[in-house]
Amino acid sequence: MNISNANGQSVLIVGGGIAGMQAALDLADQGIKVYLVEKLPSIGGRMAQLDKTFPTLDCSSCILTPKMVDVARHKNIELLTYSEVQEIKGRPGNFTIQILKKPRYVNIDTCNGCGICVAKCPKKAPNEFNMGIDDRKAIYFLFPQAVPLVPVIDSDNCIYFLRGKCRACKKHCPTHSINFEQQPEIVEIHAGAVIFATGFGLYDPSKNNDYEYNVFPDVITSLELERLVSSTGPTEGHVVRPSNGEEPRKVAFILCVGSRSQKANYWCSRFCCMASIKQAILLKEHYPNIECTIFYMDIRAFGKGFQEFYERARAELGIRFIKGRVGSVKENPEKENLLLRYEHVEAGYVREEDFDLVVLAVGAENALHEYPVPLELDDDGFITTKDRYLAPVYTTVEGIFVAGTAEGPKDIPDCVVQAGAAAMEASILLMGGKQNG
């Protein structure tokens, strides 16, 4: 396909999660050149950390991996991973962008992704992708299906960078791709439009010590459970209590942790109710005798198929739903588990009950506080759109668009739809069409 219909202009997309990738593919398929900048060593975003997706329980990586490969192979997409945008100057149709390429210390053009370097590396560090539940090596792939499948050296933990010794990776690399001398590099590009798809962060329950998250190892977050239940996760899908490595028999899910709260974030994160129901269903599928209880304020089952998903969990699978807040989590040393005190609003009683594992459905927050261009942000920290009703992908800066959870919490289908819309508006701008916003 010729790159001709956009007056020779290109689009910069910042963030390589599902929203950024979808926008990149939609533009590239129109023949428009795209620069896709991702700060991590691989594209994929949070979706790469998910096991299955609600409400269909499709395998997340089975949907995501082919898209990642399509992005990498598309001749109109230039992928800049492990890179960050430093500065954006100019105006619609003519932006000049400075991008910092961080050193991987591995030559991306010659590495064949064989992984011998990783196997030979003697140094371990916490595995961020698995939420620190296990360790990775100092030279590592972000995850097994990473795109590009090229490892990166974490210089803070590499013995060579710390002490000047050990070159195990370099010694054993069959393609001579290790380069300890690599330096940060600034690349300048030009683009006619920019799309921010920088995603979301998650509320950290240790900030307010919610539900003794800091104190008891068997109080975990929803993303930690997502990694535990995943077959590519640290326990290969075997869900265990962090305290003793045993399978839990009774699991409590607490919804709206850090969301819809005066003490933390006031907004609803939109995907947590369904994500928790999904996780309870997955636990039931893995361990039919497990007891799952979901403590909720309201169940927000607003999407297509969501109400049916909730009904199936409740009526068919026997997942218990209790409307009420959990007041406290304490240790029950005799039984070696956790004692939850809660109010059952509908039944009108307060009770204490033991659980083996407590999962906190932590809410979404903005991922970035500062942007390389003065974008207006809402009170909740997500990117403000010019007109919520009629121009929901336009930011307040002309020529700059937004897609996915960078604009506000949403699920994967909504990210994909918004990414398509942002790609279309960017393409109209490049072709000199009438702007909507």
Ligand SMILES: Cc1cc2nc3c(=O)[nH]c(=O)nc-3n(C[C@H](O)[C@H](O)[C@H](O)COP(=O)(O)OP(=O)(O)OC[C@H]3O[C@@H](n4cnc5c(N)ncnc54)[C@H](O)[C@@H]3O)c2cc1C
């Ligand atoms: C526990 C849990 C379970 C979930 N389960 C489901 C589910 O079953 N179904 C469903 O539909 N949704 C689910 N979701 C929601 C889903 O994860 C999100 O809707 C989706 O991942 C958002 O995609 P995104 O592209 O907007 O953001 P992200 O996935 O966050 O991607 C953003 C990307 O931008 C990159 N980035 C950030 N800043 C910069 C920068 N400055 N420069 C360059 N790159 C940058 C990030 O590294 C990241 O790769 C779940 C969420 C959680 C937390």
